[in-house]
Amino acid sequence: MLFIDTLVQGVLLGGLYALFAAGLSLVFGIMRLVNLAHGDLIVLAAYLMLLVVTVLGVSPFVALLICAPAMFALGWVLQRFVLNRVLGEDVLPPLLVTFGLSVVIQNSLLETASADSRRLPAGDLVNASLPLGPVNVGVMPLATFLSAVAVIMALQWIFFRTALGRRFRAVSDDPVTAGLMGIRPKSIFALATGIAMIVVTIAALYLGIRSNFDPAIGPARLIYAFEAVIIGGLGSIWGTLAGGIIIGVAQTFGAAVNPEWQILSGHLVFILVLLLRPRGLFPRAYD
Amino acid sequence: MQGYVKTATRASRPFVLLLALVVIALALAPLWASRNTLQDLFFILTMLSLAQFWNLLAGYGGLVSIGQQAFVGLGAYAMFGAVILLGIGPIQAILLGGIAALALAIPTAFFAFRLQGAYFAVGTWVVAEVVRLCVSMWQAVGGGSGTSLPRDARDGLIGLDQIMALFSVRGAEARDIILYWLALCVTVATVLGLYAFLRTRSGLALSAVRDNIAAARSVGVRAEGMRWRVFLIAAFGTGIIGALIFLQNGRISPDAAFSVTDWTAFVFFIVIIGGIGTIEGPIIGVLVLFALQSAFAQFGAWYLVMLGLLAIGVTLFAPKGLWGLISARTGLSLFPVRRRLILSDPSEDKP
Numbered sequence: 353m354l355f356i357d358t359l360v361q362g363v364l365l366g367g368l369y370a371l372f373a374a375g376l377s378l379v380f381g382i383m384r385l386v387n388l389a390h391g392d393l394i395v396l397a398a399y400l401m402l403l404v405v406t407v408l409g410v411s412p413f414v415a416l417l418i419c420a421p422a423m424f425a426l427g428w429v430l431q432r433f434v435l436n437r438v439l440g441e442d443v444l445p446p447l448l449v450t451f452g453l454s455v456v457i458q459n460s461l462l463e464t465a466s467a468d469s470r471r472l473p474a475g476d477l478v479n480a481s482l483p484l485g486p487v488n489v490g491v492m493p494l495a496t497f498l499s500a501v502a503v504i505m506a507l508q509w510i511f512f513r514t515a516l517g518r519r520f521r522a523v524s525d526d527p528v529t530a531g532l533m534g535i536r537p538k539s540i541f542a543l544a545t546g547i548a549m550i551v552v553t554i555a556a557l558y559l560g561i562r563s564n565f566d567p568a569i570g571p572a573r574l575i576y577a578f579e580a581v582i583i584g585g586l587g588s589i590w591g592t593l594a595g596g597i598i599i600g601v602a603q604t605f606g607a608a609v610n611p612e613w614q615i616l617s618g619h620l621v622f623i624l625v626l627l628l629r630p631r632g633l634f635p636r637a638y639d
Numbered sequence: 640m641q642g643y644v645k646t647a648t649r650a651s652r653p654f655v656l657l658l659a660l661v662v663i664a665l666a667l668a669p670l671w672a673s674r675n676t677l678q679d680l681f682f683i684l685t686m687l688s689l690a691q692f693w694n695l696l697a698g699y700g701g702l703v704s705i706g707q708q709a710f711v712g713l714g715a716y717a718m719f720g721a722v723i724l725l726g727i728g729p730i731q732a733i734l735l736g737g738i739a740a741l742a743l744a745i746p747t748a749f750f751a752f753r754l755q756g757a758y759f760a761v762g763t764w765v766v767a768e769v770v771r772l773c774v775s776m777w778q779a780v781g782g783g784s785g786t787s788l789p790r791d792a793r794d795g796l797i798g799l800d801q802i803m804a805l806f807s808v809r810g811a812e813a814r815d816i817i818l819y820w821l822a823l824c825v826t827v828a829t830v831l832g833l834y835a836f837l838r839t840r841s842g843l844a845l846s847a848v849r850d851n852i853a854a855a856r857s858v859g860v861r862a863e864g865m866r867w868r869v870f871l872i873a874a875f876g877t878g879i880i881g882a883l884i885f886l887q888n889g890r891i892s893p894d895a896a897f898s899v900t901d902w903t904a905f906v907f908f909i910v911i912i913g914g915i916g917t918i919e920g921p922i923i924g925v926l927v928l929f930a931l932q933s934a935f936a937q938f939g940a941w942y943l944v945m946l947g948l949l950a951i952g953v954t955l956f957a958p959k960g961l962w963g964l965i966s967a968r969t970g971l972s973l974f975p976v977r978r979r980l981i982l983s984d985p986s987e988d989k990p
Contacts, residue, residue: 386757388705437955443756447703448911448954455904456947459940571899575768578761582754616772619765623750626762630753 357487358608359601364489366580366600367497368562370593371555372573373580374503375548381587382524382544383439388450391574392457393549397423397556398565399465402472412472412557420553427549431542439541454570461567472560496558503551504593510547511589520544524587572615579622585632594633598625642982646838646975654973665823669806669816677819681887683929684822688829688880689902690909690921692873695833698916699849700869703756706763707877707903709747709770710740712896714878715885719780722792729788730797730821733882740878741871743770748870752863764899771897785892793889818887825883829876834918837976845869846976849916900943911950914960918974923962 376390387393397419404415434453438445480491511517519540522530527537559565559573579599584591599618606617625633668680689707696702717739721732747766754762775783794810802813836842847855848862856862881902885891895901905928913924928946935942957964966972 386761388757388760434951434955444697444701444703444915445954445958447757447760448907449951451705451904451907452911452947452950452954454947455900456944456951459943459947462940463944571764572768575761575765578758579765582758586758612772612776616769619769619772622765623769626753627750 353486354608358604360484360487360489361493362601362604363597364493364497364600365604366593366597367493367500368555368558368596369576369580369599370500370596371496371503371551371558372577373584373592373596374500374507374589375551375555376574376577377581377584377587377589377592378507378551379545379548380581381589382520383541385435385439385446386450386578387435388447388574389453389457389570390552390577391572392454392461392570393423393427393552394556394559394573395565395567395570396457396461397549397553398472398560399461399470399567401553401556401560402470405472412474412561415472416553416557419556420550423549423553424546427552428542428546431545432538435545436538436541454574458567458570465567467566467568469564469566470560471564472557474561478561492558492562496562499554499558500593500596503554504589507547507551507589516543576618579618582632583622583625585635588632588634591632591634642980644978645981646978648972648975650971651973651975658973662823662827666820668819668823674812674815677815678887679929681815681819681822683925684819684826685880685884686905686909686928687921687925688822688826689877689906690913690925691829691833691918692876692880693903693906694910694915694918694921695869696873698910698920699837699845700866701849701852702866702870703760704751704763704873705760705899705903706747706751706765706767707873707906708897708899708901709743709763709767710874710877711881711884711902712767712774712893713743713770714740714881715891715896716774716777716780717878718882718886719786719788719891720777723786723789724779728795728797729792729886730817733821733879733886736882737875737879740881741875744871744874747874748867752866752870767897767899771893774897775893781892783893785890785895787890788886815887818883821883822887825879830918830922834974834976837918837974841865841868842976843978904943908946908950910960912953912960914962916959917962917966918976919966919972920960920962923965924960927961 372391372394376387379385379387400419400422401412401415404410404418405412408415408418410418430453434449435446438449474492478492481488482491482494483489484494509517511520519530519535522533522535523537523540530540531537576596576599580595581592582595583598584593584595598621602621603614603618607614665680668677672680689711693704693707696704696707714736718729718732718736721727721735722729727735747763751759751762751766774780780786793814796814796817798817799810799813802808802816803810806813806816808816837846844855844860845865847858847860848865852862881896885896888895909924909928910921911924912927913922914920931942931946935945953960959967
């Protein structure tokens with residue numbers, strides 16, 4: 353009974369981690385770029401929504417609709433004017449730039465929003481739960497998980513069923529040849545990062561409603577997201593969901609044994625998976 | 640025609656003299672510097688050593704680690720553990736800090752070398768988090784809230800009495816002097832050791848790997864072996880410096896010892912701003928960092944924002960850093976490692 357409950361909570365927590373990871377996975381799949389500021393961008397989006405909620409007095413869900421385009425624009429600009437300049441054979445420059453960006457975002461938030469913990473107000477929804485078979489399931493965790501599935505299905509649809517997705521796949525496979533066919537890889541990359549930032553905003557919504565956040569929590573979110581991407585296999589978006597669930601389940605079981613082991617057991621499972629399956633569970637990209 | 644290989648440059652000869660003078664002046668610092676200056680110099684020297692080891696990893700080995708705080712923290716904790724639990728003298732325990740870091744580096748490398756590029760970076764970060772979480776559960780050294788170095792261990796530092804008598808200072812100041820000298824020794828050994836290493840065949844192989852890994856492999860360089868060697872050396876050195884820094888602090892906690900900002904972000908700024916992949920770069924970088932810190936530290940986090948923007952700007956517009964700009968303009972090379980073939984006529988005198 354306790355076992356099933358822990359398992360269900362873990363799977364639902366995995367939905368949140370999959371949301372953290374989906375944007376990272378998309379960007380990696382298309383341009384082999386790991387954005388070390390990804391976690392801090394999630395936190396930035398959460399603060400942006402908090403600002404909209406506070407100033408306009410709307411619900412966080414409305415704030416999402418306002419903030420998503422803003423974050424899209426931020427992602428587009430970031431890719432177009434900064435990250436595109438450092439893409440290339442050498443892995444060092446993108447790492448340096450995004451690590452620098454991570455420090456910039458974290459400390460700017462610290463100065464403007466203070467180190468206090470904040471939360472997005474969502475009324476009674478936070479504590480609501482549904483009886484689902486033998487276990488009680490929180491409405492917010494369930495909504496998070498379903499959103500994660502929806503986001504991944506949407507990304508999958510864009511990737512394999514639309515003209516834009518065809519361009520994504522083309523520049524992912526071979527940017528030079530794609531360029532010969534009249535695609536501008538750099539514009540495509542900017543769009544991809546923009547879309548990833550929309551996913552980041554959705555992740556930030558659930559992060560902000562479900563738990564407290566402060567400017568310093570970004571790097572830990574990046575690590576969970578990264579673990580989910582690697583466990584799932586580089587470039588596989590459904591694999592990312594599986595990876596998120598594995599981290600989530602590992603954490604809830606760890607916490608059930610001893611609260612101090614929650615985060616640690618997630619990391620240990622990650623290391624274990626990597627030792628057994630160095631390419632992750634469902635690898636797609638080969639490089 | 641005969642040829643010989645030369646690495647010295649015109650600038651490097653007078654520079655050796657200058658360097659020797661600087662080191663002598665620094666060694667005599669307890670005579671001319673105030674206690675505050677001595678502590679500032681300690682900070683500069685230890686950050687420089689950390690930066691040189693990170694530079695060895697990222698700049699020469701192509702291994703961008705964001706997990707060096709694992710080795711700083713474990714080195715420091717091993718030193719504290721040895722002092723508190725085993726009663727070993729703090730200075731001897733510093734060596735144990737290095738050994739503990741080395742012991743951690745072996746499984747870490749085994750794990751992290753499966754990851755490429757950016758994934759290596761975050762992989763090392765995960766390892767550092769695991770070590771931090773494990774150390775937080777180690778109650779004997781204070782668990783999550785940390786602990787202080789026992790008073791009798793701090794007062795039992797080797798040579799403390801002699802220094803107190805020699806400089807006629809109190810115990811705390813004498814301790815600063817001893818630790819400062821240790822930091823100076825470690826830094827000089829790091830910089831000269833690195834320079835000596837880069838001038839060997841292995842160092843040449845490492846530089847080749849840095850410049851073009853495929854070309855280096857094609858002429859028979861075992862890149863994988865180089866990566867192992869570089870990673871283990873850097874871990875050992877980083878552990879020693881971590882132990883030294885926290886011996887000076889006298890107090891340790893998991894958050895301070897495994898801080899990614901203090902032990903990786905600052906080091907990263909030093910190397911990037913100064914010039915990655917050179918020995919001169921981190922030296923310039925640490926001086927720039929110290930100057931900026933003295934001028935802007937009262938602005939708190941904005942100071943870090945500025946450093947971050949500076950690092951991004953340097954990466955975009957001057958990827959070789961300040962030293963890269965200087966050496967491109969002037970052709971200066973103070974720690975020359977480039978081998979130049981000098982062709983000479985047999986009728987001329989041999990060098």
